[in-house]
Amino acid sequence: MLSYSSTIKLQWYGLFVYNEGNVKKFVIDKGGNYMISVSLTEGGYKPIYVGKAVKLETRLLQHLSSDEENECLRSRVSEKVLYFRYCYIDSEEDRKNIEHTLWKKHSPKCNEQEPEGKEVSITLPY
DSSP, X not given: OOOOSSOBOOOOEEEEEOSHHHHHHHOOSSXXXXXXXXXXXXXXXEEEEEEEESSHHXXXXXXXXXXXXXXXXXXXXXXXXXXXXXXXXXXXXXXXXXXXXXXXXXXXXXXOXXXXXXXXXXXXXX
């Protein structure tokens, strides 16, 4: 488990176009956190969904499927070019806290409810 006495230095990967080919090419099926974002007209990116997974590749591919349960995310995947970033995290507790922290920071519109966890200090990918 990570130490919370200081900022957690995360190794973020990406900013990749969010599609099946890039997920399969860049992501390993191990635990971690991720952000799915849209590009802003004024520049930069805004996360619309943050998450955690025991198997990142599997979870990111699920979001791309027509079976995705989150209507907000499903509609944006079909309408827009999205981007994703991710980091690998072994501990489930750490993944929960990182997901919660990302949610608090970004208020992503496609997350339907506040994730469990506590706010921690983390490095962001930008």
